[in-house]
Amino acid sequence: MSDQQPDTHAAAGGQATVARIYDYLLGGKQNFPADREAARQLIQVVPEAADIAWSNRLFLRRAVRVLAETGITQFLDLGSGIPTQGNVHEIAQAIDPTSRVLYVDIDPVAVVASNEILTGNPGCRAIEGDFNRPDLILDALDDGDPATVIDLNKPTALIYCAVLQQVPDDRITDVVAPIRDRLAPGSAIVISHLSAAVTDTYGEDGVSTAKNVFRARAATEITLRTDEQIAALLGHYRTLAPGLVPLNNWRPELSEPDPYATAPGGSPMRGVVATN
């Protein structure tokens, strides 16, 4: 699917997907011309789009590292995306090689690419699934299907990174609460989310144009949320320091500097990690 490969997808009038647009922004090769065109349109309104994506990945790595260091060995990553460098299982297994990771994504390209790099890693799997149907994800986990690799009776980190802005307000609680509230004591939730404050940087018109790119090119509605609305997704969980903050301010590490490290106002995404 690189630039050099034949493009049957475009020939078939293919649509972009969020997973592949994001992959392109991260410099990946798992994308088609329709995805690259959508990404280019996005960059015209949000020139920092690739920085936003990288800042998100760096937050995810730090959050997983911190949770793995506290002893969590199971990670349920919903809307996990196409693998890139420093994936959840690599970070977690560097700390505890027995760590188990279940990646769930609606995009088959993400699932196939994830399972390719998970060959020979029996504790980790990727499955196709819809985070809008937590009942089905819980059914699969409860059935004890070995493909799901996670035992919900043990502490688990539930990861929603850069995904919940794809869920509208009238469904968000029904999407997040069932799995969040089912996790065993000692579990955690990791959320990164596009902030409503992004309007301060790109203006109402810029935000509206960017939303239109996702709507028209990837059939995806984007819902921005305030800090208060994002915090409400944590339910009874208690936030770890430093709380809900711009991603670059969540336990920054000098070894992996965030693209927003010195930017006034920081990342337009918020990040939070909380435990039950």
Ligand SMILES: C[S@@+](CC[C@H](N)C(=O)[O-])C[C@H]1O[C@@H](n2cnc3c(N)ncnc32)[C@H](O)[C@@H]1O
């Ligand atoms: C912006 S990417 C984020 C990827 C990864 N979580 C990260 O932070 O690097 C959003 C991902 O959510 C996936 N996604 C979108 N809607 C989904 C759904 N209803 N169920 C599962 N995955 C979904 C997309 O396919 C894409 O891989």
